[in-house]
Amino acid sequence: MDAWVFSSVLLPLFIFFARIADVTLGTMRIILVNRGMKYAAPALGFFEILIWLLAIGQIFSNVTNYVNYVAYASGFAAGNYIGILVEEKIAMGLAVVRIITQRDATSLIGTLRSSGYGVTVMDAQGMAGPGKVIFTVVRRKNVPDVVRKVHEISPKAFYSVEDVRHAAEGTFPQAMYQRRDIRLLKYFRKGK
Template identity: 45%
Template sequence: MITESFWYSWVLIPAMIFLARVADVTIGTVRIVFISKGLKMLAPLLGFFEIFIWLIAMTKIFQNLDNWFYFIAYSGGFATGNYIGLKIEEKLALGYVNLQIITQNPGEELAKKLASQGFGVTWHEAHGSRGEVTVIYCVIKRSGFKEATSLIKEYNPKAFYIIEDVRFANQGVFPVKSLARTSGNFPRRKGK
């Protein structure tokens, strides 16, 4: 009886609280990303499950306010849930980013290489604090970010670039993976 009570109070319930908190914070993190990306139908559904799981975890804690180990399990679940939620968001790679590249070297070759890989590119010459520069703009799908930055590193490794989230893109040129690798033809696609 004592052993069962020990395992229940000090192992099973804290593990359940930890896992519940991991689940609800992970869902909450992904829900916030969906809201920021304008996915209005998925966010409320995720919010329902987030709060439902949170209520289950809180019920167990309020039933046992004298057990400090539950608070540790709750806090650890919160931290772990944030980490897992951000990793999931990173893997989903939803939406678009604005990639702005500033090169000290002439950047026309880099801009043309990005364009040849199907990225929509706009560039112009500008004056920087250290001399003439080329400024290149690309609005790309987040899933294409690694491909674009590898081209930057290959053609102009000292280029300065920044990435900003884009909530909405009206129109643009976005590569189609299957066509980009085979035919070299890049159709214009409307963005969201």
């Protein structure tokens, strides 16, 4: 193989894809750390750093090849983007959706409950007068469905979405329950 092709094309491509892999793993590792997954996070960290060492080793072995620097930085940027896409696709964990309405929320509450979501409602008093504060804890993959229902039924309602690290009990749509989710809930209930 021609040395120029290796140093100017193949090696930068290797570095680029290695950086995509290690940064994507790093993104996932941080998410797992935030979720308290103390076994999966270190395992991902091991492979993240192993891949990083391979990439940085090639940079230092070919320190005069500036194409490698561009590949390294480009791989880092692309890895961040791909890591976010992967995380959005997986949508691990739970989120609390807090909805504040300025008017009667009976229809919204009924729609959420009929969809199988657990709903907690409190009376509230805001600047515009009385309203309701509605809380629902849902799987992150179900947040778009809840937000869509809020927009359809109460388009002027204020809502916020926050990640939930741990939760016990709860009401979730039965069609969306999976064995893995049941095992996770039992695991966290035991306090492990």
